[in-house]
Amino acid sequence: MSLLEIxxxxxxxxxxxxxxxxxxxxxxxxxxxxxxxxxxxxxTLAQVLSRHETYNVTKGEILFNGKDLLAMKPxxxxxEGVFMAFQYPVEIPGIGNTYFLRSALNAxxxxxxxxxxxxxxxxxxxxxxxxxxxxxxxxxxxxxxxxFSGGEKKRNEILQMAVLEPKLAILDETDSGxxxxxxRIVANGVNSMRGPERAFIVVTHYQRLLNYIVPDFVHxxxxxxxxxxxxxxxxxELEEKGYGSRDLAxxxxxQA
Amino acid sequence: MTQAAKVQIQRLENYLAAFGxxxxxxxxxxxxxxxxxxxxxxxxFCEVGFPTAxxxxxxxxxxxxxxxxxFQLSRRxxxxxxxxxxxxxxxxxxxxxxxxxxxxxxxxSSVANLPQGVHVGSLANQIEENPKEIENHLxxxxxxxxxxxxALNTAFVEDGAYIRxxxxxxxxAPIHLLFVSVVNGAPLMTHPRNLIxxxxxxxxxxxxxxxxxxxxxxxxxxxxxxxxxxxxDNAIVSHYLIEREDTRAFNVSTLRIQQGRNANVASHSxxxxxxxxxxxxxxxxxxxxxxxxxxxxxIGSGRQHLDNYMYVEHAKPHCSxxxxxxxxxxxxxxxxxxxxxxxxxxxQKTDAKQTNRNLLLSDDAQIDTKPQxxxxxxxxxxxxxATIGQIEEDALFYLRSRGIxxxxxxxxxxxxxxxxxLGRMKEEGPRAFAENLISDSLAxxxxxxxxxxxxxxxxSGREWEEVG
Numbered sequence: 001m002s003l004l005e006i007x008x009x010x011x012x013x014x015x016x017x018x019x020x021x022x023x024x025x026x027x028x029x030x031x032x033x034x035x036x037x038x039x040x041x042x043x044t045l046a047q048v049l050s051r052h053e054t055y056n057v058t059k060g061e062i063l064f065n066g067k068d069l070l071a072m073k074p075x076x077x078x079x080e081g082v083f084m085a086f087q088y089p090v091e092i093p094g095i096g097n098t099y100f101l102r103s104a105l106n107a108x109x110x111x112x113x114x115x116x117x118x119x120x121x122x123x124x125x126x127x128x129x130x131x132x133x134x135x136x137x138x139x140x141x142x143x144x145x146x147x148f149s150g151g152e153k154k155r156n157e158i159l160q161m162a163v164l165e166p167k168l169a170i171l172d173e174t175d176s177g178x179x180x181x182x183x184r185i186v187a188n189g190v191n192s193m194r195g196p197e198r199a200f201i202v203v204t205h206y207q208r209l210l211n212y213i214v215p216d217f218v219h220x221x222x223x224x225x226x227x228x229x230x231x232x233x234x235x236x237e238l239e240e241k242g243y244g245s246r247d248l249a250x251x252x253x254x255q256a
Numbered sequence: 257m258t259q260a261a262k263v264q265i266q267r268l269e270n271y272l273a274a275f276g277x278x279x280x281x282x283x284x285x286x287x288x289x290x291x292x293x294x295x296x297x298x299x300x301f302c303e304v305g306f307p308t309a310x311x312x313x314x315x316x317x318x319x320x321x322x323x324x325x326x327f328q329l330s331r332r333x334x335x336x337x338x339x340x341x342x343x344x345x346x347x348x349x350x351x352x353x354x355x356x357x358x359x360x361x362x363x364x365s366s367v368a369n370l371p372q373g374v375h376v377g378s379l380a381n382q383i384e385e386n387p388k389e390i391e392n393h394l395x396x397x398x399x400x401x402x403x404x405x406x407a408l409n410t411a412f413v414e415d416g417a418y419i420r421x422x423x424x425x426x427x428x429a430p431i432h433l434l435f436v437s438v439v440n441g442a443p444l445m446t447h448p449r450n451l452i453x454x455x456x457x458x459x460x461x462x463x464x465x466x467x468x469x470x471x472x473x474x475x476x477x478x479x480x481x482x483x484x485x486x487x488x489d490n491a492i493v494s495h496y497l498i499e500r501e502d503t504r505a506f507n508v509s510t511l512r513i514q515q516g517r518n519a520n521v522a523s524h525s526x527x528x529x530x531x532x533x534x535x536x537x538x539x540x541x542x543x544x545x546x547x548x549x550x551x552x553x554x555i556g557s558g559r560q561h562l563d564n565y566m567y568v569e570h571a572k573p574h575c576s577x578x579x580x581x582x583x584x585x586x587x588x589x590x591x592x593x594x595x596x597x598x599x600x601x602x603x604q605k606t607d608a609k610q611t612n613r614n615l616l617l618s619d620d621a622q623i624d625t626k627p628q629x630x631x632x633x634x635x636x637x638x639x640x641x642a643t644i645g646q647i648e649e650d651a652l653f654y655l656r657s658r659g660i661x662x663x664x665x666x667x668x669x670x671x672x673x674x675x676x677x678l679g680r681m682k683e684e685g686p687r688a689f690a691e692n693l694i695s696d697s698l699a700x701x702x703x704x705x706x707x708x709x710x711x712x713x714x715x716s717g718r719e720w721e722e723v724g
Binding site: 095100104 | 671
């Protein structure tokens with residue numbers, strides 16, 4: 001059985017149709033990259049998968065581990081093993097990073113019937129993950145993302161992913177705004193988590209990230225539809241020719 | 257005679273009768289200075305009557321429900337058992353005074369473990385035993401001319417706490433004053449009066465805590481309380497007001513702070529209960545180098561009305577005041593923050609700041625926030641700001657996307673907002689005490705909203721609105 005199965009997904013925001021029939025199948029262990037020009041619906045797809053309520057699904061279905069993902073609240077999707085690394089992580093003053101992350105982990109563990117982790121059990125594991133993301137523990141005593149640089153925020157997203165150990169991780173333009181060092185660290189974190197049980201959807205505008213996180217499949221999203229799928233070489237081709245090529249536009253039109 | 261005048265007189269008749277009885281029976285009735293203090297205050301109350309919405313200081317608060325209720329002083333002694341009060345007590349207090357219907361209850365109080373140099377007792381006992389010691393302070397600071405409730409409190413001044421921290425004495429654990437109103441029959445009024453004197457270089461923390469039983473079932477309760485707090489030179493005092501009365505009770509409180517040279521006073525107010533609540537805080541920075549923190553949190557739901565009236569007077573140079581009030585309002589609750597700063601002519605180099613932040617959790621909740629600066633000196637720094645907003649949907653989604661359920665996520669965000677006020681409480685015991693009360697109050701307010709309401713919030717586009 002596939003981990004994720006998206007069938008003919010249509011979604012609107014404020015009565016604007018953004019996704020217009022997306023089909024995608026993701027198996028455990030696979031890394032899929034979704035590429036596309038601005039406004040093609042990449043982020044919308046990521047948000048729908050993480051159950052953001054702003055998006056209205058008008059048609060189609062999503063099965064996650066055979067369960068109806070669209071019937072789930074955001075927290076339920078998280079309990080089932082969906083994780084999204086946000087393009088713009090939110091700053092939340094007054095909620096400590098470490099406290100938040102342990103609360104989140106315990107909520108997920110509780111759903112899975114596991115014992116809650118106290119601070120004593122949590123800290124050693126947490127420190128390991130901090131090391132992996134090359135993050136300063138002092139940062140964790142601060143409020144959630146408050147005063148973090150752009151790169152620190154993105155690393156914090158991957159840190160959260162490493163602690164929560166999801167079955168499906170969606171990276172929404174995690175590479176945007178990262179310098180090459182931060183990019184390497186983030187990719188390193190992601191690669192260390194690759195394994196036969198876990199799948200990734202890497203949403204990106206640029207091919208650069210895919211030099212570090214090498215995908216099994218690349219999909220091109222244009223105008224709310226996947227118009228082409230291929231291997232990693234497709235990303236290179238897009239880098240060279242751009243999204244504006246006539247081929248892609250023609251394919252989008254042909255499918256419509 | 258007009259109809260309005262008749263109503264006014266009917267109201268006053270009730271107080272006239274109560275005052276007549278009181279003057280015949282009250283502790284200290286034979287002390288001329290106390291007698292005239294009471295009589296003058298009562299005369300002033302009769303002159304001005306209860307404020308109305310025409311009064312600028314009461315524009316946002318309609319107290320006709322208070323004015324129209326024929327309140328009585330407590331006539332019979334009420335017996336409470338220690339077990340009745342157990343849930344309301346505070347752990348780790350240096351001493352606890354208990355007042356039932358305005359009367360000190362020695363049997364339910366404990367002041368055994370106080371260190372030397374600290375006097376904590378009942379004001380009535382002090383009037384009885386050694387009135388000389390308080391003659392110069394009692395009523396010397398509270399403005400009965402301006403405020404009818406202060407006048408009324410002073411007319412009925414008799415019992416409350418009398419605390420004196422002697423020169424250089426340091427009290428690390430807080431003193432807990434618990435005021436219990438037990439309504440049993442007629443509408444009940446109490447007028448607790450506290451006098452706190454921190455002598456030179458002393459340090460203490462005092463918690464005033466107001467609760468009520470039985471309001472609404474048999475009648476209403478009004479706690480009309482006033483505290484005069486004198487912090488002499490270099491004294492450090494933290495004052496906490498915890499108002500957690502029954503949501504059918506009325507509570508009007510005035511804290512009048514008089515600060516000496518380099519005195520450092522913090523006023524923390526936590527308004528959680530009450531139908532109509534008015535919280536007056538009036539510090540006067542009357543010595544150079546004084547510092548005053550005025551910190552507060554009000555949490556209302558249902559039809560609660562919570563009014564905060566700050567009146568900060570800078571009378572001497574080189575003083576600083578900081579006002580921070582946060583409000584969380586749900587249902588049809590109505591909050592008011594009125595922050596007045598007065599910088600007198602001599603008070604050069606004043607540094608005064610005021611911030612009021614509000615979260616509205618429902619479409620029907622309302623906040624009126626009003627800064628008012630009066631500056632008569634020319635070299636001062638005064639700033640003010642206010643915000644009104646909702647729970648940020650992006651933050652809520654972020655927390656939920658990590659597996660934190662909606663109720664818990666909302667509670668985390670509300671606690672974070674309330675935590676700004678908790679963070680300013682430097683005494684650990686009172687802070688933990690306050691945190692528990694806040695956490696309990698926020699339980700109901702954390703419940704998920706119907707999606708229609710949240711969609712409306714989302715439509716507004718802006719989560720925060722700057723005002724003032």
